[in-house]
Amino acid sequence: MKYSLKQIEVFIATANFQNITLAAEALNMSQSAASESLKNLESQFDIKLFDRAGKRLQLNDFGRLIRKQAETLIDQAKSLELSLQQNQLSADLNIGATLSIGNYLAIHILSEFKGKFPTAKAALSVGNTTKITEQVANFELDVGLIEGEVSHPDLNIRPWMDDELVVFCDPKSELSTLSYVSDQQLSKAKWILREAGSGTRQAFDNAMQGVLHELNIELELQHTEAIKRAVESGMGIGCLSKVTLNDAFKRSSLIALKTPQRDFKRKFYIITHKDKYLSPGIRNWLELCFEYAELHNTYS
DNA sequence: CACATGACAAGCTCTGACAG
DNA sequence: CTGTCAGAGCTTGTCATGTG
Numbered sequence: 001m002k003y004s005l006k007q008i009e010v011f012i013a014t015a016n017f018q019n020i021t022l023a024a025e026a027l028n029m030s031q032s033a034a035s036e037s038l039k040n041l042e043s044q045f046d047i048k049l050f051d052r053a054g055k056r057l058q059l060n061d062f063g064r065l066i067r068k069q070a071e072t073l074i075d076q077a078k079s080l081e082l083s084l085q086q087n088q089l090s091a092d093l094n095i096g097a098t099l100s101i102g103n104y105l106a107i108h109i110l111s112e113f114k115g116k117f118p119t120a121k122a123a124l125s126v127g128n129t130t131k132i133t134e135q136v137a138n139f140e141l142d143v144g145l146i147e148g149e150v151s152h153p154d155l156n157i158r159p160w161m162d163d164e165l166v167v168f169c170d171p172k173s174e175l176s177t178l179s180y181v182s183d184q185q186l187s188k189a190k191w192i193l194r195e196a197g198s199g200t201r202q203a204f205d206n207a208m209q210g211v212l213h214e215l216n217i218e219l220e221l222q223h224t225e226a227i228k229r230a231v232e233s234g235m236g237i238g239c240l241s242k243v244t245l246n247d248a249f250k251r252s253s254l255i256a257l258k259t260p261q262r263d264f265k266r267k268f269y270i271i272t273h274k275d276k277y278l279s280p281g282i283r284n285w286l287e288l289c290f291e292y293a294e295l296h297n298t299y300s
Numbered sequence: 301c302a303c304a305t306g307a308c309a310a311g312c313t314c315t316g317a318c319a320g
Numbered sequence: 321c322t323g324t325c326a327g328a329g330c331t332t333g334t335c336a337t338g339t340g
Contacts, residue, residue, distance in 0.1 A: 006329085021305060033330050035306060040329095057306080 005077055007041040008070050010034050011049060015059050015067055093281040096125045096132040096141040098199050100224060101268060104243045105161070106145055109288050116288075120281055129199040136271050142282050144271040145289070147199025147241075158270045161293045165203055165264035166245055167257045169237045176255040183211050183261050190218040190236030192227050200224075203266045204239050228254060239264070 013023035014034070024034035042048055049063035059067070097106040106124055113122060125132075125141065129148040136144040137154050150157060167186070169175045175185065186208075194201040205212060218236045221227050224244045231238040232253055248254040270289060272278070278286075 004328090019305080020307095029329095030331055031306075032308085032332080036308090036329075039307080052306085 003041055003044060005074065007037050008073060010037040011041060011063075012067070012070055012074060014038055014050070014057060015063060018057055018059070020057060093120070093142045093279070093285055094123045094125070094140070095143050095145070095285065096127060096135055097145040098129055098132060098147045099126055099222075100147065100200060100241045100244050101145045102126040103224070104241075105268075105292070109285075109292050112288055112292075113285060116284065117281065122281075122285075128197060129202075130197065133271060136273055139273060139276065142272070142276065142279075143285060143289075146269050146271060147266070148202050149267070149269065150271070152271075154274055156272045156274055159267050160270045160289060161268040161296070163266050163268050164242050165200065165207065165239050165266065166242045167237060167239045167259050167262075167264075168231060168245060168248075168254045169257060170232050170234050171252060171255050172234060173237070173255070175237065175257055178257070180258040180260050186259065186262075187211055187214040188216070190216050192219045192221065192230045192236045192238045193217055194224070194227065194240070195220045195222050198222075200239075200241060203264070207262050207264045 009027060010023060013026050014020050017023045017026070020034050020038065021031045024031045027034065029037075038049070047062060048060060049066070050057045051060045052058075095106065095110075102124060103126070110122060110124060113120070125135070127135070129146040129150065132141065132144040132146050133150050133152060133155070135141040137152055145160065147163070167181065169189075175181055175189070178185075193204060208215065219230060221230065224240050227238045227240060228245070228248060230236070232248075237257070245254060245256070249256055270286065272282070272286075276282075
């Protein structure tokens with residue numbers, strides 16, 4: 001770098017006062033030091049930022065041109081300094097989660113986090129696994145909670161919680177009376193599923209290998225709640241994460257079906273960038289996530 | 301002409317790089 | 321770890337010049 005922030009400060013102060021002595025006073029330095037600093041800035045780039053009419057300093061066209069940029073630079077430097085100073089106390093964080101995790105798990109952890117750090121700003125973005133992974137890799141998110149298994153050279157990917165997809169129907173369906181449902185019966189049913197590309201759909205497709213092409217997919221929806229409503233109204237059967245269905249099963253508004261020929265077990269993962277500095281906020285969030293997992297008798 | 305102001309010179313302090 | 325050196329940036333003192 002061919003200039004210092006001090007030189008930029010001198011430039012801005014001199015531009016403000018049109019007087020190097022006052023600029024120097026404002027910056028708590030001697031007139032000579034300010035004069036020297038400004039001269040060095042100009043000579044470093046072989047430019048003139050002021051017209052010298054005798055002893056008068058008048059900001060010239062080029063000086064006016066870069067003044068705004070210089071002020072922005074100093075503002076950003078001050079903001080950076082503040083962030084660095086407040087780092088020890090900062091617990092702010094940006095979390096990304098898939099739809100199921102975001103709506104049914106992360107929100108509970110977030111509530112605990114806010115209880116522990118009432119002044120911290122926490123943002124929760126919901127997206128699919130691919131989107132969340134991209135954003136963590138690009139440093140747009142601090143932590144990602146995802147459903148699908150991913151691999152990325154820049155990411156730390158840790159198994160978090162065990163999960164399981166559950167096939168379900170409405171209480172009036174004939175299937176609800178059966179002790180278990182066979183592959184043949186699954187093939188005959190009308191399915192209401194998450195859209196292709198979602199972590200849930202990916203897990204479903206994997207679990208249904210062999211009979212996937214025989215399935216009668218009636219409807220594909222982007223929202224778990226919409227799928228639950230459609231199944232409740234008798235449009236067909238669905239398959240979603242058990243974390244999204246527990247309440248409905250308790251209310252008996254939906255019925256879980258046993259599918260012994262299919263293995264719907266899967267895992268949730270926590271992802272962070274390998275080069276990401278883990279601030280106190282991020283470390284606490286990760287701790288809370290793993291405590292939550294342990295408490296709910298899942299991953300350890 | 302007195303005063304204000306910018307620029308220059310000399311010397312000091314601090315810091316980082318480097319060698320022993 | 322310590323001593324040395326170079327460079328950056330600062331202050332003090334001084335000079336030149338514009339202004340009222």
